[in-house]
Amino acid sequence: MPVRLFPDASQAYFEPQLPDFEPRTMWSLHNAFTTAAKVMPMSTRLPAIQSVGKMFGMSSEGERERT
Amino acid sequence: MSAVAEAIQSALPKHGVIKDGHPFFNAAVGGDDRGTAGVPFVLRACQITIREERFALRRDGSVLFGVLELAYGESKDGTAALGLRTANDKSMSIQICAGLAVFVCDNLAFRGDLIALRSKHTSGLNIREELATAVLRFQEHFERLVGEIETLKEKQLTDVEAKALMHDVFAGGSHARPPLP
Numbered sequence: 001m002p003v004r005l006f007p008d009a010s011q012a013y014f015e016p017q018l019p020d021f022e023p024r025t026m027w028s029l030h031n032a033f034t035t036a037a038k039v040m041p042m043s044t045r046l047p048a049i050q051s052v053g054k055m056f057g058m059s060s061e062g063e064r065e066r067t
Numbered sequence: 068m069s070a071v072a073e074a075i076q077s078a079l080p081k082h083g084v085i086k087d088g089h090p091f092f093n094a095a096v097g098g099d100d101r102g103t104a105g106v107p108f109v110l111r112a113c114q115i116t117i118r119e120e121r122f123a124l125r126r127d128g129s130v131l132f133g134v135l136e137l138a139y140g141e142s143k144d145g146t147a148a149l150g151l152r153t154a155n156d157k158s159m160s161i162q163i164c165a166g167l168a169v170f171v172c173d174n175l176a177f178r179g180d181l182i183a184l185r186s187k188h189t190s191g192l193n194i195r196e197e198l199a200t201a202v203l204r205f206q207e208h209f210e211r212l213v214g215e216i217e218t219l220k221e222k223q224l225t226d227v228e229a230k231a232l233m234h235d236v237f238a239g240g241s242h243a244r245p246p247l248p
Contacts, residue, residue, distance in 0.1 A: 025224060031174055042122075042134070045175075058179055059178055060180050
């Protein structure tokens with residue numbers, strides 16, 4: 001994720017606009033990143049979201065880590 | 068011409084990016100002239116409808132990215148999304164990944180794993196067979212993704228943990244480990 005999106009991600013998590021993301025959970029944080037990523041062009045957005053998914057354990061690698 | 072093919076066609080620059088006689092974007096995504104190959108055909112064969120589709124080309128025109136929002140796996144959170152990328156410069160195979168289009172905010176979540184077709188730019192490639200296998204794997208990956216999202220919802224974060232994870236994401240993951248128990 002580009003560092004310039006840090007303020008947007010931080011705001012989306014700590015000052016959520018939607019009640020669904022008010023709970024301080026991993027899912028809310030994940031959505032903060034994907035909200036911030038909306039400004040990125042699709043060609044960089046998709047790999048960035050995938051990378052975030054991997055870091056949040058949404059991958060076979062994450063499954064191995066959890067077992 | 069299918070809607071997908073039209074989207075690709077409109078995204079292509081006028082001079083064309085299909086080189087060396089490899090109409091690979093169309094083969095992978097839009098199907099052939101009879102509409103009997105490509106992701107949409109295989110999805111239809113699996114009784115999966117495409118609700119919305121978006122495509123973009125990399126600036127040099129060599130890589131096509133797509134997101135297909137599907138009428139599949141719908142829940143209160145969202146519906147399945149298929150991420151796709153493919154190149155016509157022989158740099159990568161067709162790759163797809165499982166995702167969720169989140170209803171409440173129009174966000175996209177994708178698994179970290181790519182489903183890559185075995186062959187790339189092979190003259191004898193049976194694209195329909197390869198894609199059918201890939202779509203089956205996509206369905207498996209999507210089921211896993213749903214479970215992973217439920218786990219993320221249950222995992223409470225302290226502010227310190229959230230800030231640490233933000234750091235790791237923006238630092239490129241060099242210090243990060245999957246934080247789930």
